[in-house]
Amino acid sequence: MALQIHKLVSSHIWLEKIRIFVEQTISLTGIQGPAVPILRHVLLILVTIFLAWLFYIICRKTLVPLIMSITKKTTVTWDSVLFNKEVLYSACKIVPAIVVWKLLPMVFYQFPSIRLILVRLTAIYIVVMTTRTAVVFIDSFNQLDTISHRSSVRQYLKTFCGVLKILMVFVAIVVIVAILVNRSPMALFAGLGATSAVLMLVFKDTIEGLVSGIRLTSNNMLHVGDWITVPNTTVDGVVKEMSLSTVKVQNFDNTMVTISPQALINGSFQNWIGMEKSPGRRVKRAIYFDFRSIKFEDDDKKITNIGKFRHAMEDYLINREDVNSKMLIMVRELAATQGGVPVEFYFFLKTKEWKNYEENLADIMEYIYSVAREYDLTIYQQFPAQ
Numbered sequence: 001m002a003l004q005i006h007k008l009v010s011s012h013i014w015l016e017k018i019r020i021f022v023e024q025t026i027s028l029t030g031i032q033g034p035a036v037p038i039l040r041h042v043l044l045i046l047v048t049i050f051l052a053w054l055f056y057i058i059c060r061k062t063l064v065p066l067i068m069s070i071t072k073k074t075t076v077t078w079d080s081v082l083f084n085k086e087v088l089y090s091a092c093k094i095v096p097a098i099v100v101w102k103l104l105p106m107v108f109y110q111f112p113s114i115r116l117i118l119v120r121l122t123a124i125y126i127v128v129m130t131t132r133t134a135v136v137f138i139d140s141f142n143q144l145d146t147i148s149h150r151s152s153v154r155q156y157l158k159t160f161c162g163v164l165k166i167l168m169v170f171v172a173i174v175v176i177v178a179i180l181v182n183r184s185p186m187a188l189f190a191g192l193g194a195t196s197a198v199l200m201l202v203f204k205d206t207i208e209g210l211v212s213g214i215r216l217t218s219n220n221m222l223h224v225g226d227w228i229t230v231p232n233t234t235v236d237g238v239v240k241e242m243s244l245s246t247v248k249v250q251n252f253d254n255t256m257v258t259i260s261p262q263a264l265i266n267g268s269f270q271n272w273i274g275m276e277k278s279p280g281r282r283v284k285r286a287i288y289f290d291f292r293s294i295k296f297e298d299d300d301k302k303i304t305n306i307g308k309f310r311h312a313m314e315d316y317l318i319n320r321e322d323v324n325s326k327m328l329i330m331v332r333e334l335a336a337t338q339g340g341v342p343v344e345f346y347f348f349l350k351t352k353e354w355k356n357y358e359e360n361l362a363d364i365m366e367y368i369y370s371v372a373r374e375y376d377l378t379i380y381q382q383f384p385a386q
Contacts, residue, residue, distance in 0.1 A: 044107040051103065052096035059092040082140045090133040097126045123179050131172040135165050162243060163210060212261030213242065222247070222264065227272040235259055235269075252354075280324035280348030281357055285365060288340035293378035306333075309375040310343060313368060317347050322360045324348045340380035 064085070071083055101122040108115035138161045178185040216222045222239060228249065229236045237251035246258040275281055289306060297303045314331045317323050327348040334342040345368070351357050372379055 044103075048100055048103045048107055052099040055099050056092060056096045059095050060089065064088045064092065082137065084140055087133065087137050087140060090129070090136050094126060094129045094133065097122055097129065101126065120179050124176050127172050127175050127179070131168055134168050138165055138168070208262050212265045215265055216242070216261055222271065223273070227276065229270040229272070230259060230264070231268065231270075233257075233259065276352055278348075278352075280327050280350055281352040283345065283347050283349060283361055283364075285361075286334060286342045286344040287368065287372075288337070288342050288380040289372070290340050290378040290380045291336075293376060294341065295376065305375040305377060306341065306343070309372065309377055312375075313345065313371075316367070317345070317364070320364070322350055323364075324350050339382070 067083060067088060068085065101119060104115055104119050104122065108118065141161055174188050175185045178188050222228065222242065224239050224242060226239045227237065228239060234251065234255075235249050235257050237249045237257070239247060240250050240256075241248040242261075245260065247261055247264065249257045249259065251257055294304060294306050297305050297308055310331045310333070314329060317329050317331070318325050323329065324347075328346065329348075330344075330346040332344050332346070334344055336342075345365075349357055349360050351360060369379065
Protein backbone atom coordinates (compact mmCIF):
# COMPACT_ATOMS: atom_id res chain seq x y z
CA MET A 1 0.00 0.00 0.00
CA ALA A 2 2.68 2.49 1.01
CA LEU A 3 4.90 1.34 -1.86
CA GLN A 4 2.27 2.10 -4.47
CA ILE A 5 1.73 5.58 -3.07
CA HIS A 6 5.50 6.11 -2.97
CA LYS A 7 5.72 5.33 -6.70
CA LEU A 8 2.75 7.54 -7.45
CA VAL A 9 4.06 10.59 -5.61
CA SER A 10 7.62 10.14 -6.86
CA SER A 11 6.50 10.59 -10.44
CA HIS A 12 7.99 13.76 -11.91
CA ILE A 13 4.82 14.26 -13.94
CA TRP A 14 2.77 14.76 -10.79
CA LEU A 15 5.33 17.12 -9.29
CA GLU A 16 5.38 19.16 -12.45
CA LYS A 17 1.59 19.32 -12.58
CA ILE A 18 1.46 20.54 -8.99
CA ARG A 19 4.03 23.22 -9.73
CA ILE A 20 2.12 24.39 -12.81
CA PHE A 21 -1.14 24.45 -10.84
CA VAL A 22 0.39 26.67 -8.16
CA GLU A 23 1.93 29.03 -10.73
CA GLN A 24 -1.40 29.37 -12.55
CA THR A 25 -3.19 30.07 -9.29
CA ILE A 26 -0.77 32.88 -8.49
CA SER A 27 -1.18 34.33 -11.99
CA LEU A 28 -4.96 34.39 -11.59
CA THR A 29 -4.67 36.39 -8.38
CA GLY A 30 -2.71 39.11 -10.18
CA ILE A 31 -0.13 39.35 -7.41
CA GLN A 32 3.33 40.45 -8.52
CA GLY A 33 6.62 41.47 -6.97
CA PRO A 34 8.27 40.18 -3.77
CA ALA A 35 5.02 38.66 -2.53
CA VAL A 36 5.04 36.00 -5.27
CA PRO A 37 7.75 33.71 -3.69
CA ILE A 38 6.02 33.92 -0.31
CA LEU A 39 2.62 33.08 -1.80
CA ARG A 40 4.18 30.28 -3.87
CA HIS A 41 5.65 28.63 -0.75
CA VAL A 42 2.40 29.04 1.19
CA LEU A 43 0.38 27.45 -1.60
CA LEU A 44 2.87 24.61 -2.04
CA ILE A 45 2.76 23.92 1.72
CA LEU A 46 -1.05 23.91 1.67
CA VAL A 47 -1.09 21.60 -1.36
CA THR A 48 1.36 19.26 0.36
CA ILE A 49 -0.74 19.18 3.54
CA PHE A 50 -3.89 18.58 1.52
CA LEU A 51 -2.37 15.72 -0.49
CA ALA A 52 -0.95 14.12 2.66
CA TRP A 53 -4.37 14.33 4.33
CA LEU A 54 -6.12 13.06 1.17
CA PHE A 55 -3.92 9.99 0.83
CA TYR A 56 -4.34 9.26 4.56
CA ILE A 57 -8.14 9.41 4.24
CA ILE A 58 -8.07 7.19 1.16
CA CYS A 59 -5.98 4.60 2.99
CA ARG A 60 -8.01 4.71 6.21
CA LYS A 61 -11.49 4.92 4.72
CA THR A 62 -11.05 2.85 1.56
CA LEU A 63 -8.04 0.53 1.62
CA VAL A 64 -8.34 -0.56 5.28
CA PRO A 65 -12.02 -1.63 4.99
CA LEU A 66 -11.21 -3.34 1.69
CA ILE A 67 -8.35 -5.36 3.18
CA MET A 68 -10.38 -6.27 6.26
CA SER A 69 -13.32 -7.43 4.15
CA ILE A 70 -10.98 -9.62 2.08
CA THR A 71 -9.43 -11.22 5.19
CA LYS A 72 -12.86 -11.91 6.70
CA LYS A 73 -13.94 -13.83 3.59
CA THR A 74 -11.00 -16.23 3.73
CA THR A 75 -11.35 -19.61 5.44
CA VAL A 76 -8.23 -19.14 7.59
CA THR A 77 -8.14 -16.94 10.69
CA TRP A 78 -4.49 -15.96 10.83
CA ASP A 79 -4.83 -13.21 8.20
CA SER A 80 -7.60 -11.49 10.19
CA VAL A 81 -5.42 -11.56 13.30
CA LEU A 82 -2.18 -10.40 11.70
CA PHE A 83 -3.78 -7.75 9.50
CA ASN A 84 -6.09 -6.40 12.17
CA LYS A 85 -7.41 -2.87 12.40
CA GLU A 86 -4.64 -1.63 14.68
CA VAL A 87 -1.90 -2.81 12.29
CA LEU A 88 -3.58 -1.29 9.25
CA TYR A 89 -4.32 2.03 10.99
CA SER A 90 -0.70 2.25 12.12
CA ALA A 91 0.46 1.62 8.53
CA CYS A 92 -1.87 4.39 7.30
CA LYS A 93 0.02 6.91 9.44
CA ILE A 94 3.16 6.29 7.39
CA VAL A 95 1.49 7.31 4.13
CA PRO A 96 1.18 11.10 4.79
CA ALA A 97 4.84 11.23 5.80
CA ILE A 98 5.87 9.60 2.53
CA VAL A 99 3.84 12.17 0.61
CA VAL A 100 5.44 15.05 2.54
CA TRP A 101 8.92 13.56 2.18
CA LYS A 102 8.63 13.34 -1.62
CA LEU A 103 7.08 16.80 -2.03
CA LEU A 104 9.49 18.70 0.23
CA PRO A 105 12.17 19.21 -2.49
CA MET A 106 9.56 20.93 -4.62
CA VAL A 107 8.20 23.09 -1.77
CA PHE A 108 11.49 24.38 -0.37
CA TYR A 109 13.69 24.29 -3.48
CA GLN A 110 14.82 27.86 -2.74
CA PHE A 111 15.70 27.09 0.91
CA PRO A 112 18.03 24.07 0.93
CA SER A 113 18.82 24.35 4.66
CA ILE A 114 15.18 24.27 5.72
CA ARG A 115 14.48 21.53 3.19
CA LEU A 116 17.33 19.39 4.59
CA ILE A 117 16.08 19.74 8.17
CA LEU A 118 12.49 18.93 7.25
CA VAL A 119 13.50 15.98 5.08
CA ARG A 120 15.51 14.47 7.94
CA LEU A 121 12.71 15.04 10.46
CA THR A 122 10.20 13.46 8.08
CA ALA A 123 12.52 10.52 7.47
CA ILE A 124 12.86 10.02 11.25
CA TYR A 125 9.08 10.07 11.59
CA ILE A 126 8.77 7.44 8.84
CA VAL A 127 11.32 5.23 10.61
CA VAL A 128 9.53 5.60 13.96
CA MET A 129 6.07 4.86 12.54
CA THR A 130 7.37 1.96 10.45
CA THR A 131 8.96 0.48 13.57
CA ARG A 132 5.74 1.00 15.53
CA THR A 133 3.75 -0.74 12.79
CA ALA A 134 6.21 -3.63 12.79
CA VAL A 135 5.96 -3.94 16.59
CA VAL A 136 2.14 -3.92 16.45
CA PHE A 137 2.29 -6.55 13.70
CA ILE A 138 4.62 -8.73 15.79
CA ASP A 139 2.32 -8.40 18.82
CA SER A 140 -0.51 -9.74 16.68
CA PHE A 141 1.14 -13.17 16.65
CA ASN A 142 0.30 -13.55 20.35
CA GLN A 143 -3.41 -13.37 19.48
CA LEU A 144 -3.37 -16.44 17.26
CA ASP A 145 -5.84 -18.98 18.69
CA THR A 146 -4.55 -21.80 16.53
CA ILE A 147 -1.77 -22.42 19.05
CA SER A 148 -2.58 -23.92 22.43
CA HIS A 149 -2.50 -21.42 25.30
CA ARG A 150 -0.16 -23.66 27.30
CA SER A 151 1.92 -25.17 24.51
CA SER A 152 5.68 -24.72 24.33
CA VAL A 153 5.22 -23.48 20.75
CA ARG A 154 3.35 -20.44 22.02
CA GLN A 155 6.08 -19.80 24.59
CA TYR A 156 8.74 -20.05 21.88
CA LEU A 157 6.71 -17.72 19.69
CA LYS A 158 6.30 -15.16 22.46
CA THR A 159 10.00 -15.28 23.30
CA PHE A 160 10.93 -14.94 19.62
CA CYS A 161 8.53 -12.00 19.21
CA GLY A 162 10.11 -10.28 22.19
CA VAL A 163 13.59 -10.65 20.71
CA LEU A 164 12.35 -9.51 17.31
CA LYS A 165 10.81 -6.34 18.80
CA ILE A 166 14.04 -5.50 20.58
CA LEU A 167 15.95 -6.04 17.33
CA MET A 168 13.50 -3.81 15.43
CA VAL A 169 13.87 -1.01 17.96
CA PHE A 170 17.66 -1.34 17.91
CA VAL A 171 17.78 -1.14 14.10
CA ALA A 172 15.44 1.87 14.17
CA ILE A 173 17.72 3.69 16.62
CA VAL A 174 20.74 3.04 14.41
CA VAL A 175 18.89 4.29 11.32
CA ILE A 176 17.73 7.44 13.14
CA VAL A 177 21.27 8.18 14.28
CA ALA A 178 22.48 7.63 10.71
CA ILE A 179 19.88 10.14 9.44
CA LEU A 180 20.90 12.73 12.03
CA VAL A 181 24.63 12.46 11.29
CA ASN A 182 24.09 12.02 7.53
CA ARG A 183 25.86 8.68 7.39
CA SER A 184 24.97 5.35 5.85
CA PRO A 185 23.28 2.99 8.35
CA MET A 186 25.48 0.16 7.05
CA ALA A 187 28.57 2.13 8.03
CA LEU A 188 27.21 2.47 11.57
CA PHE A 189 26.36 -1.22 11.75
CA ALA A 190 29.90 -2.04 10.63
CA GLY A 191 31.29 0.11 13.43
CA LEU A 192 29.21 -1.62 16.10
CA GLY A 193 31.65 -4.49 16.28
CA ALA A 194 34.01 -2.40 18.35
CA THR A 195 31.24 -1.55 20.82
CA SER A 196 29.84 -5.08 21.13
CA ALA A 197 31.18 -5.37 24.68
CA VAL A 198 29.27 -2.25 25.70
CA LEU A 199 26.11 -3.54 24.04
CA MET A 200 26.48 -6.86 25.83
CA LEU A 201 26.66 -4.98 29.11
CA VAL A 202 23.68 -2.77 28.29
CA PHE A 203 21.51 -5.71 27.21
CA LYS A 204 22.86 -8.08 29.88
CA ASP A 205 19.52 -8.58 31.62
CA THR A 206 17.70 -9.00 28.32
CA ILE A 207 20.18 -11.62 27.09
CA GLU A 208 20.04 -13.52 30.38
CA GLY A 209 16.25 -13.32 30.34
CA LEU A 210 16.19 -14.66 26.78
CA VAL A 211 18.46 -17.59 27.64
CA SER A 212 16.48 -18.36 30.80
CA GLY A 213 13.17 -18.10 28.95
CA ILE A 214 14.41 -20.50 26.27
CA ARG A 215 15.56 -22.97 28.94
CA LEU A 216 12.22 -22.76 30.72
CA THR A 217 10.23 -23.45 27.55
CA SER A 218 12.55 -25.87 25.77
CA ASN A 219 12.73 -28.13 28.83
CA ASN A 220 8.96 -27.88 29.41
CA MET A 221 9.60 -26.50 32.88
CA LEU A 222 6.97 -23.78 32.91
CA HIS A 223 3.88 -22.71 30.99
CA VAL A 224 1.20 -20.10 31.33
CA GLY A 225 -1.49 -21.53 33.61
CA ASP A 226 0.88 -23.57 35.80
CA TRP A 227 0.62 -23.35 39.57
CA ILE A 228 4.10 -22.71 40.98
CA THR A 229 5.61 -22.15 44.41
CA VAL A 230 9.02 -20.50 44.79
CA PRO A 231 10.81 -21.02 48.15
CA ASN A 232 11.83 -17.95 50.16
CA THR A 233 9.51 -15.73 48.12
CA THR A 234 5.84 -14.77 48.20
CA VAL A 235 5.23 -16.53 44.86
CA ASP A 236 2.45 -19.11 45.27
CA GLY A 237 -0.08 -19.02 42.47
CA VAL A 238 -0.83 -19.38 38.77
CA VAL A 239 1.48 -18.13 36.01
CA LYS A 240 -0.38 -15.48 34.02
CA GLU A 241 2.30 -14.18 31.67
CA MET A 242 5.85 -15.02 30.62
CA SER A 243 8.19 -12.54 28.94
CA LEU A 244 11.92 -12.08 28.44
CA SER A 245 12.40 -10.20 31.68
CA THR A 246 9.61 -11.32 34.01
CA VAL A 247 7.25 -14.13 34.89
CA LYS A 248 3.96 -12.72 36.19
CA VAL A 249 2.15 -14.82 38.80
CA GLN A 250 -1.28 -14.29 40.33
CA ASN A 251 -1.20 -15.54 43.92
CA PHE A 252 -4.23 -17.17 45.49
CA ASP A 253 -4.93 -13.97 47.44
CA ASN A 254 -5.29 -12.31 43.98
CA THR A 255 -2.08 -10.28 44.37
CA MET A 256 0.20 -10.10 41.34
CA VAL A 257 3.87 -10.99 41.80
CA THR A 258 6.67 -10.84 39.24
CA ILE A 259 9.86 -12.85 39.30
CA SER A 260 12.70 -13.01 36.79
CA PRO A 261 13.29 -16.14 34.69
CA GLN A 262 16.90 -16.10 35.91
CA ALA A 263 15.69 -16.54 39.51
CA LEU A 264 13.68 -19.61 38.51
CA ILE A 265 16.57 -21.13 36.57
CA ASN A 266 19.34 -20.30 39.05
CA GLY A 267 17.27 -21.26 42.10
CA SER A 268 14.46 -23.75 42.41
CA PHE A 269 10.69 -23.71 42.18
CA GLN A 270 7.87 -26.18 42.60
CA ASN A 271 5.52 -26.73 39.66
CA TRP A 272 2.25 -28.40 40.64
CA ILE A 273 1.25 -29.29 37.08
CA GLY A 274 2.26 -32.92 37.67
CA MET A 275 -0.15 -33.12 40.59
CA GLU A 276 -2.93 -31.52 38.55
CA LYS A 277 -2.46 -34.06 35.76
CA SER A 278 -2.12 -37.05 38.09
CA PRO A 279 -5.14 -39.18 39.20
CA GLY A 280 -4.80 -38.00 42.78
CA ARG A 281 -3.44 -35.33 45.10
CA ARG A 282 -1.14 -36.53 47.84
CA VAL A 283 -1.83 -36.40 51.58
CA LYS A 284 1.03 -36.83 54.01
CA ARG A 285 0.03 -36.20 57.62
CA ALA A 286 1.47 -37.47 60.90
CA ILE A 287 -0.19 -37.84 64.32
CA TYR A 288 1.86 -38.20 67.52
CA PHE A 289 0.64 -40.68 70.17
CA ASP A 290 1.65 -40.73 73.83
CA PHE A 291 4.00 -43.64 74.67
CA ARG A 292 2.05 -44.34 77.85
CA SER A 293 -1.14 -45.13 75.92
CA ILE A 294 0.44 -47.92 73.85
CA LYS A 295 -0.36 -51.41 75.20
CA PHE A 296 -1.06 -55.02 74.25
CA GLU A 297 -4.62 -55.79 73.21
CA ASP A 298 -4.21 -59.55 73.60
CA ASP A 299 -1.57 -61.11 75.88
CA ASP A 300 -1.51 -64.33 73.82
CA LYS A 301 -1.08 -62.86 70.38
CA LYS A 302 0.92 -59.84 71.51
CA ILE A 303 -1.10 -57.43 69.32
CA THR A 304 -0.80 -53.74 70.31
CA ASN A 305 -3.58 -51.23 70.18
CA ILE A 306 -1.53 -48.97 67.94
CA GLY A 307 -0.96 -51.87 65.52
CA LYS A 308 -4.69 -52.59 65.32
CA PHE A 309 -5.26 -48.87 64.85
CA ARG A 310 -2.84 -48.72 61.89
CA HIS A 311 -4.45 -51.65 60.07
CA ALA A 312 -7.94 -50.39 60.75
CA MET A 313 -7.14 -46.92 59.43
CA GLU A 314 -5.57 -48.36 56.31
CA ASP A 315 -8.74 -50.36 55.61
CA TYR A 316 -10.78 -47.24 56.30
CA LEU A 317 -8.84 -45.24 53.71
CA ILE A 318 -9.06 -48.02 51.11
CA ASN A 319 -12.85 -48.13 51.42
CA ARG A 320 -13.43 -44.39 51.17
CA GLU A 321 -14.78 -43.25 47.78
CA ASP A 322 -12.83 -39.98 47.78
CA VAL A 323 -9.51 -41.81 48.23
CA ASN A 324 -7.84 -43.24 45.12
CA SER A 325 -7.37 -46.90 46.07
CA LYS A 326 -5.31 -47.54 42.91
CA MET A 327 -2.52 -45.34 44.25
CA LEU A 328 -0.31 -45.95 47.26
CA ILE A 329 -2.14 -46.08 50.63
CA MET A 330 0.07 -46.50 53.67
CA VAL A 331 -0.24 -45.98 57.42
CA ARG A 332 3.19 -46.35 58.98
CA GLU A 333 5.14 -45.62 62.15
CA LEU A 334 8.01 -43.17 62.04
CA ALA A 335 11.00 -42.90 64.34
CA ALA A 336 10.01 -42.15 67.92
CA THR A 337 10.56 -38.62 69.16
CA GLN A 338 10.31 -36.74 72.42
CA GLY A 339 6.83 -35.72 71.32
CA GLY A 340 5.62 -39.33 71.14
CA VAL A 341 5.29 -42.04 68.49
CA PRO A 342 4.43 -40.52 65.06
CA VAL A 343 2.05 -42.43 62.81
CA GLU A 344 2.04 -41.14 59.24
CA PHE A 345 -0.94 -41.34 56.89
CA TYR A 346 0.12 -41.44 53.25
CA PHE A 347 -2.57 -41.60 50.53
CA PHE A 348 -4.02 -39.74 47.55
CA LEU A 349 -7.37 -37.98 47.27
CA LYS A 350 -9.20 -38.13 43.96
CA THR A 351 -10.20 -34.49 44.04
CA LYS A 352 -7.46 -31.94 43.33
CA GLU A 353 -9.50 -28.75 43.53
CA TRP A 354 -8.29 -26.87 46.59
CA LYS A 355 -11.55 -26.35 48.48
CA ASN A 356 -12.91 -29.86 47.96
CA TYR A 357 -9.49 -31.32 48.73
CA GLU A 358 -9.33 -29.53 52.06
CA GLU A 359 -12.89 -30.53 52.97
CA ASN A 360 -12.30 -34.22 52.23
CA LEU A 361 -8.98 -34.18 54.05
CA ALA A 362 -10.58 -32.55 57.10
CA ASP A 363 -13.31 -35.21 57.19
CA ILE A 364 -10.72 -37.99 57.12
CA MET A 365 -8.42 -36.50 59.75
CA GLU A 366 -11.29 -35.60 62.09
CA TYR A 367 -12.49 -39.20 61.92
CA ILE A 368 -8.97 -40.47 62.69
CA TYR A 369 -8.64 -38.11 65.66
CA SER A 370 -11.98 -39.26 67.06
CA VAL A 371 -11.58 -43.01 66.50
CA ALA A 372 -8.16 -43.10 68.20
CA ARG A 373 -9.93 -43.05 71.59
CA GLU A 374 -11.66 -46.34 70.80
CA TYR A 375 -8.20 -47.96 70.75
CA ASP A 376 -7.23 -46.31 74.05
CA LEU A 377 -4.65 -44.19 72.25
CA THR A 378 -3.88 -40.69 73.50
CA ILE A 379 -2.84 -38.11 70.95
CA TYR A 380 0.15 -36.21 72.27
CA GLN A 381 -0.22 -32.47 72.67
CA GLN A 382 1.91 -29.98 74.51
CA PHE A 383 0.02 -27.54 76.67
CA PRO A 384 1.29 -24.00 76.78
CA ALA A 385 2.96 -22.87 79.99
CA GLN A 386 0.61 -21.07 82.39
